[in-house]
Amino acid sequence: MGVGSFFTSRLDEAIGWARKYSIFQYPFVTACCGMEYMATACSHYDVDRFGAGLPRFSPRQADVLFVVGTISHKMAPVLKRIYEQMTEPKWVVAFGVCTCTGGFYDNYATVQGIDTIIPVDVYIPGCPPRPESVIDGLMKLQEKIAVGAQRY
Amino acid sequence: MDGAAILERLRARLGSSVIETHAQHGDHTAVVDPAALPAALSLCRDDADLGFDVLMDLTAVDYQKYPGREDGPRFEVVYHLYSLRWNHRIRVKVRVDEDDAVVPTAVPLWPIANWFEREVWDMFGVRFEGHPDPRRLLMYEEFVGHPLRKDYPINRRQPLIGPRI
Numbered sequence: 001m002g003v004g005s006f007f008t009s010r011l012d013e014a015i016g017w018a019r020k021y022s023i024f025q026y027p028f029v030t031a032c033c034g035m036e037y038m039a040t041a042c043s044h045y046d047v048d049r050f051g052a053g054l055p056r057f058s059p060r061q062a063d064v065l066f067v068v069g070t071i072s073h074k075m076a077p078v079l080k081r082i083y084e085q086m087t088e089p090k091w092v093v094a095f096g097v098c099t100c101t102g103g104f105y106d107n108y109a110t111v112q113g114i115d116t117i118i119p120v121d122v123y124i125p126g127c128p129p130r131p132e133s134v135i136d137g138l139m140k141l142q143e144k145i146a147v148g149a150q151r152y
Numbered sequence: 153m154d155g156a157a158i159l160e161r162l163r164a165r166l167g168s169s170v171i172e173t174h175a176q177h178g179d180h181t182a183v184v185d186p187a188a189l190p191a192a193l194s195l196c197r198d199d200a201d202l203g204f205d206v207l208m209d210l211t212a213v214d215y216q217k218y219p220g221r222e223d224g225p226r227f228e229v230v231y232h233l234y235s236l237r238w239n240h241r242i243r244v245k246v247r248v249d250e251d252d253a254v255v256p257t258a259v260p261l262w263p264i265a266n267w268f269e270r271e272v273w274d275m276f277g278v279r280f281e282g283h284p285d286p287r288r289l290l291m292y293e294e295f296v297g298h299p300l301r302k303d304y305p306i307n308r309r310q311p312l313i314g315p316r317i
Contacts, residue, residue, distance in 0.1 A: 074292050076312055108299040108308065109291070116312060 031069025155180030
């Protein structure tokens, strides 16, 4: 075997590198942020460039939970169950201010931030966030995935 | 029929059960006695000239702290009726007090009232006598209180319980 025909790496780094470019997202879309999520996912901004182009609509096959939109108290147990159904390793992205803090829905019906229910890895604020913010959040998530930092 | 004629018909058929009537911006309203409500609503639906076959909306208003209405009955339950056949509308209101917030159900007349009445119960705590399924509609069962009442604290947060799934 000649010089240059092999390279060494740590196994966890290799796995992290592979994982960060094979994000299978579960879009938990409940509200208007969904439009911006779709804009980000489609060809103009194209999350497929980051290996996140294939949403899975079963939590068993997904490894990133995108919580997109307001979560009401009535929806909270459903979200928690979806999260619990996902196999590890798994990450959670809070998309938009409603999922981050409840946003301007400071009222009796809305969960004041999904981190009161499930652990969150990346917060993307905005009402709704621009696709650039979403891609920024996605890249931050990739950095986290690459080093194996996760909170489940 | 125009609104004034509809009110006239209600007054003629229900007599003193029609407590008051008014018209605002072309919308006509009759306030009826709670005891006469089933009769008034079935008259509205079944009278051939009235023909109110659609219950457009059923909601409630909390008049607590409302200027000039502090002493009167606290809630008003409002029925918005529409006739597809005659293309006319009417509002029927019924006043109920907080201690006795019970109104006869309208589900036998218009099945859509089922969810409307559940919502009014959920948000205002007005009970509907004879409702076939008197559960909350929007909030979960463990929720305490009725959030659209004026005395529900705007910043009260309840523990995250949520419905059982």
